[in-house]
Amino acid sequence: MIVTETPRLILRHLTLDDVDDLATIFADPVVMKFFPNTRTSEETKGHIKWIFSCYEKYGFGLWATIHKADNQFIGRCGLIPQRVDGQEEVEIGYMLAKEYWGKGLATEAASAIRDYGFALGCHRLISLIAPGNIASQKVAMKVGLTYEKDTIIQEKAVRVYAINRPTFP
Numbered sequence: 112m113i114v115t116e117t118p119r120l121i122l123r124h125l126t127l128d129d130v131d132d133l134a135t136i137f138a139d140p141v142v143m144k145f146f147p148n149t150r151t152s153e154e155t156k157g158h159i160k161w162i163f164s165c166y167e168k169y170g171f172g173l174w175a176t177i178h179k180a181d182n183q184f185i186g187r188c189g190l191i192p193q194r195v196d197g198q199e200e201v202e203i204g205y206m207l208a209k210e211y212w213g214k215g216l217a218t219e220a221a222s223a224i225r226d227y228g229f230a231l232g233c234h235r236l237i238s239l240i241a242p243g244n245i246a247s248q249k250v251a252m253k254v255g256l257t258y259e260k261d262t263i264i265q266e267k268a269v270r271v272y273a274i275n276r277p278t279f280p
């Protein structure tokens with residue numbers, strides 16, 4: 112099921128047929144530099160099943176990100192339920208295969224995801240980003256999020272970037 116599109120990307124629901132493509136990305140230590148570990152194929156399957164539970168419970172989750180020009184699965188981007196300092200939040204998340212970095216694709220995805228989240232009714236969207244992950248912080252700022260605070264999530268320091276839903280008179 113297609114969720115949203117950008118000029119260069121399709122964001123659609125993940126399926127178990129995506130395990131191998133996503134596992135290849137999760138196995139790359141460069142991509143996973145700011146995550147606790149790379150992930151095995153079995154762990155990737157578990158992650159996708161957790162994403163299915165998000166689709167059911169919240170009506171959103173992370174989505175397969177398909178590069179239209181070559182019809183390749185290039186990552187998973189979307190909305191993630193989070194709890195930050197006791198507060199329920201919705202995070203814009205993005206991860207792309209490194210061959211596709213540096214082309215503005217994450218910014219393009221994040222911009223569509225932000226609009227989708229606000230259209231769903233979210234009043235506020237955040238991104239949780241490791242202090243050293245400059246590329247990710249740039250993407251967040253380019254789609255309108257601003258630095259809010261530092262906090263700890265699962266025993267790791269993260270920077271919280273946030274944007275409020277625009278209000279129209």
Ligand SMILES: CC(C)(COP(=O)(O)OP(=O)(O)OC[C@H]1O[C@@H](n2cnc3c(N)ncnc32)[C@H](O)[C@@H]1OP(=O)(O)O)[C@@H](O)C(=O)NCCC(=O)NCCS
Nearest residue numbers: 142205206207212213214215216217218240245246247249
């Ligand atoms: C973060 C990520 C999604 C960015 O993807 P991308 O498609 O390359 O991002 P964009 O091209 O849209 O924009 C990246 C911006 O960061 C900049 N950038 C990239 N790498 C950088 C680095 N190491 N240091 C500083 N800036 C960097 C780019 O120049 C660009 O900014 P600019 O347009 O002002 O030049 C990608 O690096 C990725 O998948 N990383 C691994 C997963 C991850 O860390 N996800 C985020 C978790 S919070």
